[in-house]
Amino acid sequence: MSRQLMGRLRNRAALMDKTRSVAWDLDAPMASFTFDDFPADALEVGGRILKEEANACGTYYVSGCFMGKTIDGIKFYEEGHLKDAAAQGHEIGCHAFQHEKLGQQGPRFARQTCEDNAAFVRDILGSGVKMTSFAYPYGDTSLTVKSALSKKFEYCRGVRQELNTGKVDRGQISVISLEIRHAAYVDIKRTVADAVANKSWIVFLTHDIRENPSPYGSTPAMLENAVKAVTEAGIQILPLRDAAIRGFKKPQLAVSSPGLWVPGSATAYS
Numbered sequence: 001m002s003r004q005l006m007g008r009l010r011n012r013a014a015l016m017d018k019t020r021s022v023a024w025d026l027d028a029p030m031a032s033f034t035f036d037d038f039p040a041d042a043l044e045v046g047g048r049i050l051k052e053e054a055n056a057c058g059t060y061y062v063s064g065c066f067m068g069k070t071i072d073g074i075k076f077y078e079e080g081h082l083k084d085a086a087a088q089g090h091e092i093g094c095h096a097f098q099h100e101k102l103g104q105q106g107p108r109f110a111r112q113t114c115e116d117n118a119a120f121v122r123d124i125l126g127s128g129v130k131m132t133s134f135a136y137p138y139g140d141t142s143l144t145v146k147s148a149l150s151k152k153f154e155y156c157r158g159v160r161q162e163l164n165t166g167k168v169d170r171g172q173i174s175v176i177s178l179e180i181r182h183a184a185y186v187d188i189k190r191t192v193a194d195a196v197a198n199k200s201w202i203v204f205l206t207h208d209i210r211e212n213p214s215p216y217g218s219t220p221a222m223l224e225n226a227v228k229a230v231t232e233a234g235i236q237i238l239p240l241r242d243a244a245i246r247g248f249k250k251p252q253l254a255v256s257s258p259g260l261w262v263p264g265s266a267t268a269y270s
Helices: 003-016 040-054 079-087 107-125 143-152 188-198 220-232 240-247
Strands: 021-023 030-036 059-062 091-094 133-135 155-161 167-169 173-177 201-206
Touching: 003 143, 030 040, 030 220, 030 240, 040 079, 040 220, 059 133, 079 091, 079 107, 091 107, 091 240, 107 143, 133 240, 143 155, 155 201, 155 240, 167 173, 188 201, 188 220, 201 220, 201 240
Parallel strands: 030 059, 030 201, 059 091, 091 133, 133 155, 155 173, 173 201
Antiparallel strands: 021 167
């Protein structure tokens, strides 16, 4: 069996595991904008667009290994970008220190690289910053990695493309891609309309924000159009962590049950 096929089967199995699904309990739709890997222009341009168009904050998923580097023409964040993002109210989320396929590497590696990333962020931002949400590098996971990281983070975001409606898997939150490689078949207006009709949570995903983006990034106009579509529909924009705190239904009774998730039960990395 090829490694590629094994990876697909591994990720399919993780997606089918819904033991961490929690009822989404809002009477209105919600939106979050997430930026993976933290290219510098995701804050310099993307952060500015969020502030100017909606007075909103996003979520920046940080991998310590990228700081100060330029790879394939993409300039990644410097220490100052990380400090500015936190100071401006954006969420700093974990993307593992080593940007590798965690499902392929296994749970022990996954836990260690997240601990390394926590130490890296703590050294720059101080012990007061808690990373409570996580995004799988490349969207890659497995049953055992998903289980391990769902115990360490309140919310784990994947890359499956769909609205988060009804019961939402907090161990693999779904996304709507703003990446230019998907632009031909992602209808933002229709997506927003569906979110309004179904009171869904839209979690947008992209990377770099520039006029000539990588296949995984967006132009400024693409991001502006998405932000405007959301705000014109009256949808509030919050960082992923804040939206999740507000939207996930809380248990009415403190009952001990294998299928019951109690907010705050995971160990936040700091």
